Amino acid sequence: AQSVTQLDSQVPVFEEAPVELRCNYSSSVSVYLFWYVQYPNQGLQLLLKYLSGSTLVKGINGFEAEFNKSQTSFHLRKPSVHISDTAEYFCAVTFSGGYQKVTFGTGTKLQVIP
Amino acid sequence: NAGVTQTPKFQVLKTGQSMTLQCAQDMNHEYMSWYRQDPGMGLRLIHYSVGAGITDQGEVPNGYNVSRSTTEDFPLRLLSAAPSQTSVYFCASSYQGSLDGYTFGSGTRLTVV
Secondary structure, three states, X not given: OOEEEOOOOEEEEEOOOOEEEOOEEEOOOOEXXXXXXXXXXXXXXXXXXXXXXOXXXXXXXXXXXXXXXXXXXXXXXXXXXXXXXXXXXXXXXXXXXOOOOOEEOOOEEEEEEO | OOOEXXXXXXXXXXXXXXXXXXXXXOOOOOEEEEEEEEOXXXXXXXXXXXXXXXXXXXXXXXXEEEOOOOOOEOOEEEOOOOHHHOEEEEEEEEOOOHHHOOEEOOOEEEEEO
């Protein structure tokens, strides 16, 4: 069974500091990985995705993520956060052959402190 | 504006009542899905559709029905509401499935009392 783990339920960080949100997955087959962001009282928006090729993926709003196959991780990073980055972030995975079904992690709430 | 439209935004039901959550998209997306979001549990797939006339069950389908008579619409029906169905429901669509990434609606917050 496919699974995604986001170990940190909440991450507080000061404004202009760097941040890393962690995501690990379990799979014995090829994976496709995503990060979504949910602002308060809104639906999810796609931040970035890894399908193949370069393991460093750049997304919107200055975020990037690195696919590490040996560590089965897809951590999200930003070198300097802004107050407007306060939101909940979800890692998601789908597997070869399962294009319709996406498994989401439990989410990490990023709280940017002024 | 192009996107996924969900109605209503809020709803309170009594146990045993039925209702339909509406979802419409104007992007000509073939793939549509319904998720529920509960605190600490992320999003869980209820039902999905890969095109008009084709639907399938997701992870938590019990108590819900769907149909897809047109490409644009994908309503979710609660047959007999239970307090365990209190949740935030999201509809999402995609052009070619999950590899494109999904476009989400703004959600329906449902409370069953």
